[in-house]
Amino acid sequence: MKSDGRDKRALETPKLLRELRALRVAVFHPQDSDGEQLTQQLQRIGCQVQAFWPPLPEPPADTNVVFLAVRPDVIKLEFPWSKAENAPTIIAVVNYENPVIVDALLRLGAKSVIASPVRSFGLLSALVVARHVSEQARTKDRQIARLEGKLFGIRKVSEAKSILMETRGISDKEAYQVIREQAMSKRVSTEEIANAIINANSILSFKR
Template structure:
């Protein structure tokens, strides 16, 4: 029986299907970075200067931080589904550090780029990005669940007040309607809340 691949082995295996965007000047260092990525097996698209829009199939971005692009802050950097960014730096000062933080970088490699450490930087950056996406998805699901529970609680309160029933009976009525109409209890709760709001508004008119 084969052992299921670990997260690390999967990330390593996926390198040959990785679409990498390289924002780097067309100099010796940039050419070496591209050559090393291709030796690893990645598919590479290179541009300079950096673009405001990424290719749709981008899985990873390498970005050279240079003085002329220190203020570069494209919209895709802040998107939850944006690919991880590894910055390439050839100097250190407060402005550069600020640029790295602003790019929400998942990794940093020093220029001139060496083959040693590049593979690790890619795997770590992608692993961190996956964990962050998982964390955001988990938070989003929790928020949706809490919002649904609040709606359900409000709908039950409305039924309890308007029909003089218990909380248990109010919930039973909501579930019964949901099953009859083949919708979720949240949708029924929404309908109850909206109807109550309309009736309350008409009563005040």
């Protein structure tokens, strides 16, 4: 394709690329030629690399990325740290791709895969893309948690409004006013007031 000479403008370098040299990387891989290729290339890229085999019970504190050899002899091991909320990004190094191994990759939550024999070429892209996928997933998780909380709150308020409307014979709008005024004078959220109304109602209706 011929360019009209106006596209491909150099943009600002993305943060993930600029921060490569601050990245703390743990390599859980035997010290064979793959393990050496891997650590040497990570050093060329400029990451802070530490290599261990067998895998540590958990990566050193503040590790951002773990390269993990996913081989027939490790797939039975548990890696509970990989499930933690702020778990490092996992990039698997594989020498088989039969369903047993691929299944292990999924269970580990690997964000990228490097094939053996390891070459220098491809590692940088895999690393940056895996970090990007991790960050995106983390952002999405936080967004979802926030939205779920909000949805839950709305459901509570609407339940409390129904209670007020029924017990006091007021309109939807008035019920909401009551909740809002209570929240403002007690300096708490409308959800908390709604919760208090729901709890009180369950106690009062028991009396009835």
